[in-house]
Amino acid sequence: MNKTPLIGMTLKELQDVCLQLSMPKFTAKQMAQWIYGKHVHTIDEMTNLSKVNREKLDALFCVGCMAPIEKTTSKDGTEKYLFPTENERFVETVYIPEGDRATLCVSCQVGCKMNCLFCQTGKQGWQGDLTVRDILNQIYTVEQLVAEEGKTPLSNIVYMGQGEPLDNFDNVLKSTEILTADDGWAWSPRRITISTVGLKTNMRRLLDDSECHVAVSLHSPIHEQRLQLMPAEKQFAISDIVEMLKEYDWSHQRRITFEYTMFDGTNDSTLHAKELVKLLSGMECRVNLIRWHKVNDVPLSETKPEKMVNFRDYLNNHGITATIRASRGQDIWAACGLLSTKKQSENLSL
Numbered sequence: 458m459n460k461t462p463l464i465g466m467t468l469k470e471l472q473d474v475c476l477q478l479s480m481p482k483f484t485a486k487q488m489a490q491w492i493y494g495k496h497v498h499t500i501d502e503m504t505n506l507s508k509v510n511r512e513k514l515d516a517l518f519c520v521g522c523m524a525p526i527e528k529t530t531s532k533d534g535t536e537k538y539l540f541p542t543e544n545e546r547f548v549e550t551v552y553i554p555e556g557d558r559a560t561l562c563v564s565c566q567v568g569c570k571m572n573c574l575f576c577q578t579g580k581q582g583w584q585g586d587l588t589v590r591d592i593l594n595q596i597y598t599v600e601q602l603v604a605e606e607g608k609t610p611l612s613n614i615v616y617m618g619q620g621e622p623l624d625n626f627d628n629v630l631k632s633t634e635i636l637t638a639d640d641g642w643a644w645s646p647r648r649i650t651i652s653t654v655g656l657k658t659n660m661r662r663l664l665d666d667s668e669c670h671v672a673v674s675l676h677s678p679i680h681e682q683r684l685q686l687m688p689a690e691k692q693f694a695i696s697d698i699v700e701m702l703k704e705y706d707w708s709h710q711r712r713i714t715f716e717y718t719m720f721d722g723t724n725d726s727t728l729h730a731k732e733l734v735k736l737l738s739g740m741e742c743r744v745n746l747i748r749w750h751k752v753n754d755v756p757l758s759e760t761k762p763e764k765m766v767n768f769r770d771y772l773n774n775h776g777i778t779a780t781i782r783a784s785r786g787q788d789i790w791a792a793c794g795l796l797s798t799k800k801q802s803e804n805l806s807l
C-alpha cells in the first residue's frame with residue numbers, strides 16, 4: 458500500500474492525521490517542526506514522538522521528500538536540479554547564489570499550457586499540475602543539500618520555473634501558506650515572488666489572497682505583438698492587467714515587477730520603450746530586462762547588451778525604474794525546460 462506523504466500538509470491537516478490515529482493533538486505541532494523546521498527524511502527521526510505513535514504513523518504515512526535525479530552546475534555556481542514528480546514526470550529547479558543571498562526558482566507544473574513563443578517549456582505542452590508536496594519538495598530538498606554542502610542558504614523563492622502559477626493556483630497558494638506559516642517555514646511573504654503571464658481567472662485572487670511579491674511577464678507593450686509572443690494576451694490584455702494593478706495599493710512593501718525578455722529587432726526599439734513608459738507611468742513598479750537564451754526552432758534572437766543598456770537608460774530617464782537582470786548559469790541554463798523535456802521524452806519512449 459502506498460503511504461500518504463506528510464510534506465504539503467498544513468498544521469490543520471496534520472491535526473486531522475493525529476485525530477485519525479488517536480494521537481494527541483499537540484503531536485501535529487511536533488510533526489510540523491520535524492518536517493518544516495528540521496527537514497527529516499523518516500518518521501523514525503521524529504524522536505520526541507513516542508515509539509508507539511511513530512509506528513502508528515509509519516504504517517500509513519511517510520515524510521515524502523524526493524531526491525533530485527540529476528544536477529548540473531554552472532561555472533558561476535548556479536545549479537539546476539531535475540526532480541521527479543508525483544505523476545512520474547520531471548521538473549527543473551534552479552538554485553542561484555549571489556553573495557550572501559541565494560534564490561531558488563521553483564516549478565509549479567509539468568510543462569505549461571501558455572505556449573509562449575520563446576519558451577522551451579511551452580513546447581512541452583501541459584503534462585500535469587504539481588501537487589503541494591511536489592512544489593515544496595523542491596525547496597525542502599535543495600535547502601538541505603546546500604546546507605550539507607556549506608553553500609549559501611536560500612534567501613528568496615521565485616515561482617518562475619516551469620508552468621504558470623495562476624493555472625495551478627490552489628496548490629501554489631497552499632505551498633506559500635505553508636512557507637509563511639509559523640508552523641511551516643515561517644518565512645516572510647516578502648521573500649517570495651509569484652510570477653505570472655496575468656491570467657484573468659486568478660489575478661484578483663493573487664492580489665487579494667496572497668501577500669507575496671508579484672512579477673508579471675510583459676515582454677511587449679503592444680497588444681498585437683504580445684499576442685504573437687504570448688497567446689495568454691488574448692484572454693487578458695496587458696493594458697487591462699496594468700489597469701487592474703494600478704488600482705491596487707502597492708505601498709505596503711509589496712512589490713510589483715514587470716519581466717521584459719528582450720528579442721533583437723522585435724521588442725527592443727525606442728518605440729517599445731516609449732510605449733512601455735506610457736503603459737506603466739504613474740505606477741510604483743520596476744521593470745526587469747532579461748537576456749533571452751536561444752531556443753531551437755524559434756525565429757527570435759537575443760538583443761545585444763549595448764542595446765539593452767540603452768533601453769534600460771531610456772526607461773530610467775523617463776521615470777520607470779529598470780534593471781538588467783544578470784545572466785546566470787548561461788552554460789547550463791540555455792533553454793530552460795530542455796533538461797526536463799529530454800527526460801520526459803526518454804521516459805515516454807521506454
Ligand code: SF4
Pocket residue numbers: 569570571572573576577578579580618619620621654
Ligand atoms: S514562459 Fe512561462 S508561462 Fe510562458 S510557456 Fe514558458 S513556462 Fe509557460
